[in-house]
Structures are given as C-alpha cells and as structure tokens.
Amino acid sequence: MIDAYPLTAAVTLLALVLYLVLGVRVSLARGRYKVPAPATDGPPEFQRIYRVHQNTLEQIAVYLPVLWLAAAAIGDPWAALIGLLWPIGRVVYALGYGKAAEKRGIGFALTMTSTAALLVAAVVGWIAAIV
Numbered sequence: 001m002i003d004a005y006p007l008t009a010a011v012t013l014l015a016l017v018l019y020l021v022l023g024v025r026v027s028l029a030r031g032r033y034k035v036p037a038p039a040t041d042g043p044p045e046f047q048r049i050y051r052v053h054q055n056t057l058e059q060i061a062v063y064l065p066v067l068w069l070a071a072a073a074i075g076d077p078w079a080a081l082i083g084l085l086w087p088i089g090r091v092v093y094a095l096g097y098g099k100a101a102e103k104r105g106i107g108f109a110l111t112m113t114s115t116a117a118l119l120v121a122a123v124v125g126w127i128a129a130i131v
Contacts, residue, residue: 007080008071012064015087019060022053022094048101052094059090059111066118073125082121085114 002009029035029049035042040050063086071079093107 005068005071005076005079007076008067008083011080011083011087012067014084015060015063015090018087018090019053019056022056022090025094026050026053048097052097055093056090059086059115063111063115063118066115066122069122069125070118072122073128074121079118079121082114082117085110085117089114 026049029046030037033042033046035046041047042050063083067079067083067086070082073079089107089110089112091107092110093104096103096105096107
C-alpha cells in the first residue's frame, strides 16, 4: 500500500516523528523542571510542553485516519499536500505555546484546517463511492 501512496506515507511518518520528538521534549522537561513521572503538574513552562504533547496525541487520533481516507478519495498528492499542513501547524503550535498559551492559536488553526479539509475530502469520496 505504501507504494500506491508514497507521499501520504511520507507525511504520516513526518507526523509520527514529530509526535515522538514532542514526547522526548516532555521527558527532558521533566528533568529540567523536576517533575517526576507520573506527575503532570509543575511550573507553567513544563505544563505548556506537556500540553503540546497531549494535544498532539488528541489531534493525531483524528488526523491519521482522515489523511489516509482522503488519500484514497482524492489521490496521494492532494492528500499529502493538505496533510502536510498538519505537522507544520503542530510545529507552529508547539513554538507558540512554548512561549505563552495565548500564542498557540495560529498553529491550532493550521492543524484544524488541515484535519477539516481532509475530513471533507474523505466524506465526499465516501459519498461518491456509495452513490
């Protein structure tokens, strides 16, 4: 299946690597801010890093299925192009949120726009397939 959707696979791998990097950031922040596992409460700097990782987990659960459904519906290049906005948005989100919670909006908007567009593509493709 990867050979049929190489660009979508590349974007998927990028999103998964980003998720792992964000997890490593949480681990390093635990040491820096002295927040032992399983605690999730600590200084605001730690909480923001932790929330970026958790929010990314919440978002990736929707993003990955609609990415692949959209690839089947509209083709590999288009799904990958739209899907690429998601990891870019997550990076912008992480950088903004790392500075202050109120600076996460642009990254969140990019992430949600990508997911919503992929969802619309997947639904339209599904409707076309059953009609």
